[in-house]
Amino acid sequence: MEVEFLALKDLTSLEKSFSVETKEDGSQGEKENVCIERRKTTPLKTTESSASVFLMSRKSSTSELPHITPVKRTVLAEPWSPTTNLKVLISAASPDIRDREMKKVLFRPIENDKVKAAGSEPLVEDAEVEDSAQFEGAFDEEDAEKKPSRKEKSLGLLCQKFLALYPDYPPAHSPIWISLDEVATNLGVERRRIYDIVNVLESLTVVGRIAKNSYIWYGRQRLWTTLEELQRKGREQGYHLQMDLPAKARRTGQGQEEDGGEGDSGNAGGNRKDKSLRIMSQKFVMLFLVSKTQTVTLDAAAKVLIEESRDSSSHSKYKTKVRRLYDIANVLTSLELIRKVHVREERARKPAFKWLGPVKFSNSGNMENTLDVAQGEAAVNEDFRRAKMARHSSFSITPTTVSVQRQISSAPSSPRHHLTGFQNQCLDYTRKTMSNGPVCQLQRGGSTDRLSVSLYAQLSHSSTSSLPPTSTHPTVLAAQPHPEHLLIPSLHCLAYLPSLSQPSVVMLYKAPEQQEWAPAGQRSAKTESEEEGKRSWEENEQEEAVVTKKSKSGLEKSEKIGAQFQTEAPVSSLEMANTTASSCLSGQQGATESHTGNSIRDHTQPSHYLYVPNSAGLNNFNFLIPAGQPPASLSLPPSGVSTMALPYVLVPSAMLSHYPLVAGSVQQQASDNPTSLGFSLPAMMSPATFMVGTTPHSVGDASEISGRHLPSPATPEQGRPNVSTAGTPCSPSGTRQNVSINTSDSSTPHTPKETTASSSKAFFQTPGTLGSIASAVPAARKRGSAQRRLDIGHSAAP
DNA sequence: TTTTCCCGCCACCAG
DNA sequence: CTGGTGGCGGGAAAA
Numbered sequence: 048m049e050v051e052f053l054a055l056k057d058l059t060s061l062e063k064s065f066s067v068e069t070k071e072d073g074s075q076g077e078k079e080n081v082c083i084e085r086r087k088t089t090p091l092k093t094t095e096s097s098a099s100v101f102l103m104s105r106k107s108s109t110s111e112l113p114h115i116t117p118v119k120r121t122v123l124a125e126p127w128s129p130t131t132n133l134k135v136l137i138s139a140a141s142p143d144i145r146d147r148e149m150k151k152v153l154f155r156p157i158e159n160d161k162v163k164a165a166g167s168e169p170l171v172e173d174a175e176v177e178d179s180a181q182f183e184g185a186f187d188e189e190d191a192e193k194k195p196s197r198k199e200k201s202l203g204l205l206c207q208k209f210l211a212l213y214p215d216y217p218p219a220h221s222p223i224w225i226s227l228d229e230v231a232t233n234l235g236v237e238r239r240r241i242y243d244i245v246n247v248l249e250s251l252t253v254v255g256r257i258a259k260n261s262y263i264w265y266g267r268q269r270l271w272t273t274l275e276e277l278q279r280k281g282r283e284q285g286y287h288l289q290m291d292l293p294a295k296a297r298r299t300g301q302g303q304e305e306d307g308g309e310g311d312s313g314n315a316g317g318n319r320k321d322k323s324l325r326i327m328s329q330k331f332v333m334l335f336l337v338s339k340t341q342t343v344t345l346d347a348a349a350k351v352l353i354e355e356s357r358d359s360s361s362h363s364k365y366k367t368k369v370r371r372l373y374d375i376a377n378v379l380t381s382l383e384l385i386r387k388v389h390v391r392e393e394r395a396r397k398p399a400f401k402w403l404g405p406v407k408f409s410n411s412g413n414m415e416n417t418l419d420v421a422q423g424e425a426a427v428n429e430d431f432r433r434a435k436m437a438r439h440s441s442f443s444i445t446p447t448t449v450s451v452q453r454q455i456s457s458a459p460s461s462p463r464h465h466l467t468g469f470q471n472q473c474l475d476y477t478r479k480t481m482s483n484g485p486v487c488q489l490q491r492g493g494s495t496d497r498l499s500v501s502l503y504a505q506l507s508h509s510s511t512s513s514l515p516p517t518s519t520h521p522t523v524l525a526a527q528p529h530p531e532h533l534l535i536p537s538l539h540c541l542a543y544l545p546s547l548s549q550p551s552v553v554m555l556y557k558a559p560e561q562q563e564w565a566p567a568g569q570r571s572a573k574t575e576s577e578e579e580g581k582r583s584w585e586e587n588e589q590e591e592a593v594v595t596k597k598s599k600s601g602l603e604k605s606e607k608i609g610a611q612f613q614t615e616a617p618v619s620s621l622e623m624a625n626t627t628a629s630s631c632l633s634g635q636q637g638a639t640e641s642h643t644g645n646s647i648r649d650h651t652q653p654s655h656y657l658y659v660p661n662s663a664g665l666n667n668f669n670f671l672i673p674a675g676q677p678p679a680s681l682s683l684p685p686s687g688v689s690t691m692a693l694p695y696v697l698v699p700s701a702m703l704s705h706y707p708l709v710a711g712s713v714q715q716q717a718s719d720n721p722t723s724l725g726f727s728l729p730a731m732m733s734p735a736t737f738m739v740g741t742t743p744h745s746v747g748d749a750s751e752i753s754g755r756h757l758p759s760p761a762t763p764e765q766g767r768p769n770v771s772t773a774g775t776p777c778s779p780s781g782t783r784q785n786v787s788i789n790t791s792d793s794s795t796p797h798t799p800k801e802t803t804a805s806s807s808k809a810f811f812q813t814p815g816t817l818g819s820i821a822s823a824v825p826a827a828r829k830r831g832s833a834q835r836r837l838d839i840g841h842s843a844a845p
Numbered sequence: 846t847t848t849t850c851c852c853g854c855c856a857c858c859a860g
Numbered sequence: 861c862t863g864g865t866g867g868c869g870g871g872a873a874a875a
Binding site: 196197198227238239242243246259260324363366367370371 | 863864865869874
Binding site: 197202237240259345369370373374377398 | 851853
């Protein structure tokens with residue numbers, strides 16, 4: 048696994064190399080800091096959102112800096128495509144998100160520019176990239192305007208990214224550890240935000256708390272069981288009655304649960320604190336589960352919750368509750384358990400949410416572990432499907448991808464855990480994907496078969512974890528384990544999104560076989576989803592929210608494109624993406640032909656691609672590297688720096704972002720984006736070769752960088768394999784080499800630290816693994832400390 | 846305007 | 861204390 052990570056990193060690094068210089072800015076490194084700081088300090092923050100992540104590593108050098116001004120960097124970072132890409136993918140998965148994504152996408156280039164302007168960087172990247180630059184220019188136009196909008200920072204989006212980092216169904220035997228610090232760092236947000244997400248996830252047992260800053264990722268394995276329990280509890284409590292009641296009537300017996308209730312769900316340690324968000328989340332979910340309509344209005348939920356808490360339900364209380372519910376709803380939406388709708392009640396339409404998850408838990412309770420869940424379940428339960436539908440799970444990251452594996456390099460990092468799980472997951476994902484609403488539409492397209500393209504993404508950042516010591520992460524150990532598996536699964540996997548904001552790399556590949564996958568059940572699911580989609584269209588009112596948005600925002604474009612196959616439905620961005628990818632792989636030409644995915648699908652070309660989001664330097668371009676390919680293309684020199692030559696495809700990020708590119712319908716895009724995209728895929732894809740410098744590992748560097756204790760490779764923790772080596776067999780592509788890419792050295796002078804650090808470490812590590820620490824930690828902590836100071840100041844000062 | 850909800854202050858708590 | 865958590869609500873961006 049690690050390998051993979053490494054690989055990703057490497058990839059990242061590659062990117063970096065391009066842009067290398069960015070790193071040099073010292074400041075840039077820490078996004079975290081940046082993020083944090085910037086907010087306060089600069090307005091710039093706007094953009095920031097998540098993107099920044101990767102950079103973190105750099106920060107290593109200066110632990111202190113963090114606070115300092117990172118702004119520039121941030122900016123830089125953010126804009127990037129990586130994030131964007133994610134978003135895109137995500138969006139594909141879920142419409143809502145999509146919208147946001149779309150919007151966002153547009154601007155990144157701009158941002159980049161801005162950044163440049165900011166001056167911090169050097170831009171070298173640009174220079175290097177030059178070509179790209181040109182392209183960029185083109186793209187820029189499109190981007191031009193966006194900025195940071197609030198949406199980019201939304202909890203929902205953040206949650207998506209978070210979810211994308213881990214597999215829905217991690218292997219039972221190898222738990223995935225999560226370090227909040229790392230996550231925060233990777234996602235480029237403050238910890239505070241992560242708490243919000245984690246608390247909700249914990250309430251549903253998607254994660255379980257182990258210790259401070261440490262959580263275990265359960266994914267959806269326990270979710271169904273938890274939901275079932277919640278349903279039971281909800282009934283016991285009479286929530287269903289309450290729902291019906293007017294407002295206050297209910298009160299019936301609520302008291303009991305309150306805090307205690309949740310227990311099983313997962314909270315490990317009971318804290319009273321848990322109270323609110325966690326409990327509130329469970330109660331909110333209960334309301335859905337006991338609701339006949341499976342639709343709950345915020346208003347009703349808030350009232351019910353208020354009563355329980357017995358608070359005085361002053362208006363302010365109500366307001367506060369509603370705010371919290373929005374937070375929860377955003378997370379649940381990301382989980383695809385609910386979706387926003389509007390219910391018109393008497394006079395007006397009220398915001399409400401509709402449950403998309405399972406309602407009947409026919410199976411005996413424990414599905415969780417079962418088989419590996421996904422498959423079995425999927426097949427079996429409709430409910431599951433439903434749940435799945437939504438998700439963009441596809442995005443989830445699974446780590447494993449081959450590419451990743453390969454890499455490994457040094458980083459100590461972490462978390463490979465994911466990997467293990469993958470296999471299963473992969474399957475699942477696909478299914479999900481299939482099933483998912485968004486995707487579902489494929490059928491229409493006529494292509495029943497989907498291609499399975501998988502995207503693997505990785506985080507580039509190195510988050511180096513700050514916590515090295517933590518130690519506890521057993522997971523680590525586990526994780527590594529069997530690279531092989533990884534590979535296999537990968538075949539099936541539809542898509543993995545890069546989890547992070549910056550996925551450094553994404554692998555796209557098409558499954559060789561075509562599958563028939565969708566078993567009847569799934570199909571049905573699809574159908575449903577489709578139907579839903581239709582309804583929404585038809586129905587306008589309620590659901591529309593989602594749908595509409597899509598259409599409005601980016602969708603139109605995509606849809607148009609997609610139209611060929613589908614109409615209304617939200618296009619499955621994924622497909623689009625897939626298509627694209629596949630097309631690329633296959634030969635570019637296809638794109639045109641295949642407007643639809645079909646053609647593409649047909650192509651069997653399996654190919655794996657490594658998708659390298661353009662990072663800083665190349666704003667607009669993304670590289671698709673045929674992984675599978677022949678190694679020939681790649682060569683790795685054994686020793687440290689080596690350069691690889693890879694055939695690659697440049698894809699304007701913009702395009703990627705808008706899925707549209709895919710189909711060949713460049714035009715459409717064009718329409719959207721005014722100038723930019725001029726190219727059609729085919730064109731875009733021109734293959735080329737590119738050299739990447741590799742550095743074997745930067746691990747050391749990283750450690751150095753951080754200065755911290757970082758264990759660096761050696762880290763005790765886990766035994767993670769560490770590093771290097773890695774060699775995991777990568778899969779299909781076999782080219783692990785690519786992976787290795789990493790590095791730093793590459794061409795630029797840069798600071799190794801940064802590069803390495805960032806690149807290498809980060810990826811997924813889990814919880815404390817990496818040494819990255821510095822970067823990550825600092826930011827968070829610093830921030831925290833800062834606050835503290837403030838706090839202290841208060842208290843003390845007086 | 847209203848709906849959403851980001852942001853981060855600040856209280857709490859465990860170590 | 862110190863640092864991790866997370867309640868809470870102001871206020872501003874979306875709708």
